[in-house]
Amino acid sequence: MNPSRMAFSAKLLAVMALLLWPEAASAQMKVLISGGFSGAYEKLLPEFEQASGIKVTTASGASQGDGPQTIGAQLARGEKADVVILSREGLDGLIAANRIAAGTDVDLATVGIGAAVRAGAAKPDVSTADAVKQALLKARVVAIPASTSGIWLVKELFPKLGIAETINVKVTPRGTGVTAMVASGEADLGVLPVSEILHAPGVELAGVLPADIQFIQTFSAAIVAGSSEAEAGKRLIEFLSSARAAEAIKGAGLEPRGPKK
Numbered sequence: 001m002n003p004s005r006m007a008f009s010a011k012l013l014a015v016m017a018l019l020l021w022p023e024a025a026s027a028q029m030k031v032l033i034s035g036g037f038s039g040a041y042e043k044l045l046p047e048f049e050q051a052s053g054i055k056v057t058t059a060s061g062a063s064q065g066d067g068p069q070t071i072g073a074q075l076a077r078g079e080k081a082d083v084v085i086l087s088r089e090g091l092d093g094l095i096a097a098n099r100i101a102a103g104t105d106v107d108l109a110t111v112g113i114g115a116a117v118r119a120g121a122a123k124p125d126v127s128t129a130d131a132v133k134q135a136l137l138k139a140r141v142v143a144i145p146a147s148t149s150g151i152w153l154v155k156e157l158f159p160k161l162g163i164a165e166t167i168n169v170k171v172t173p174r175g176t177g178v179t180a181m182v183a184s185g186e187a188d189l190g191v192l193p194v195s196e197i198l199h200a201p202g203v204e205l206a207g208v209l210p211a212d213i214q215f216i217q218t219f220s221a222a223i224v225a226g227s228s229e230a231e232a233g234k235r236l237i238e239f240l241s242s243a244r245a246a247e248a249i250k251g252a253g254l255e256p257r258g259p260k261k
Contacts, residue, residue, distance in 0.1 A: 028055040029082035029229035031236070032071050034063040034147065035175040036111060037085050037219040039199035039252035041240070048239050054232050060174075062147040063090030067173045070147075075099050075224065082227040083236055087148040088218040095222075101230060105222040106241050109254035112214050113149055115206040116182050116190035116197040123206040124189070129213045133161045135189060135206075139168075143178040143187035145196075146171050152215045153191060160213065179203045193217055195253040219254070 033041055038060070049056055059079075061071035063086040068074075071086050072094055084094065088107065094100050115126050115135065124135035136142055136158075144150040150171060158164040170187060172178050175196035181187040183202025190203065197205045208214070221240060223233040239245060246256040 027053070027229055027232040028057070029227075029232045029236070030057045030059065030080060031083045031085060032059050032061055032074060032079070032081040033085040034061060034071060034087065034090065034219075035145075035196045036063070036087065036149075036193045036217060037108060037195070037252075037254065039195050040109065040245070040249040040254060041085065042199075043248040043252065044240060044245050048236060052232075052235060052239075054235070056236070061086075062145070062174055063087035064093065064148045064151060065146040065173065067146065069173060072097070072099070081224050082229040083221060083223055083233040085219065085221045085240075088220045089148050091220045091222055099225055101223040101225050101227065104230075104234070104237070105220055106237050107218050107220045107257045108240050109249050109256050110216050110218050111193045111195045111254040112208050112216050113153075113191060114194040114197055114208045116179060116192065116200070116203045117188070117206045118182055118185060119202050119204050121204075123204070126207040126209060128210055129161065132209060132213060133163060136161070136163055136167050136191075139188040141168050141170055141181070141187040141189075143170050143172060143181040143190045145175045145178050145192050146173050147175070148217060149175075149192055149215065157213055157215070176200070193253075198253040218257075 045056060061069050061074050064070060071084055071090060091105060117123055125131040126135055144153050175192045178190040178192050179200035182190040194208055197203060221237045223230050227233055249256040
């Protein structure tokens with residue numbers, strides 16, 4: 001057998017060993033996920049379910065914020081979930097609130113912030129801090145999410161650029177609301193994680209913010225405290241952080257963190 005086929009076979013066996021275990025066929029669990037990792041998750045979940053025999057129900061929520069549909073708010077009012085996938089900032093808040101099983105948190109991927117425009121529209125220059133500033137000032141409406149990236153934009157970037165009181169910003173509860181506003185023409189520019197732009201309909205990535213004004217966000221997973229499907233949740237997290245998942249994660253616009261050492 002040639003080396004490439006041997007390598008492929010070894011990877012396949014590793015994935016099967018990771019996913020298959022005696023209780024898999026009867027396991028069912030629920031995942032609460034925010035938008036940033038959703039594109040990669042949606043690509044990978046069918047493979048996980050097919051190989052493991054685990055049925056996964058998925059619901060969504062924002063990583064952070066004050067709204068009733070944040071992941072934290074849903075858990076606080078008794079919404080049942082076995083695994084959460086959200087920004088590291090949001091997860092740290094859940095850990096502090098004792099809503100996460102100790103030691104189960106794993107960083108899955110990182111992603112930067114980009115600018116979204118309506119599909120087919122002219123793309124503004126966002127290659128430098130000054131170019132970003134001008135693009136934001138020229139936009140009739142700038143849409144941003146209320147979650148982690150939006151919090152950073154409002155508290156850090158816009159004041160740093162000196163435009164916090166000048167630009168017309170509309171905040172939506174989720175990144176999907178941002179891209180919907182841009183796609184419909186209600187907003188000229190959306191600013192949010194690149195991964196949320198790439199798999200949204202009706203919008204295109206105008207560019208990624210330059211390094212000197214960039215915010216690299218980490219998306220992480222963990223098992224919810226008191227989960228009755230902790231073992232199934234562990235298998236899912238191991239799969240999402242495995243080398244096998246890396247290609248789909250990259251394809252969704254994120255940089256995989258890889259298996260936990």
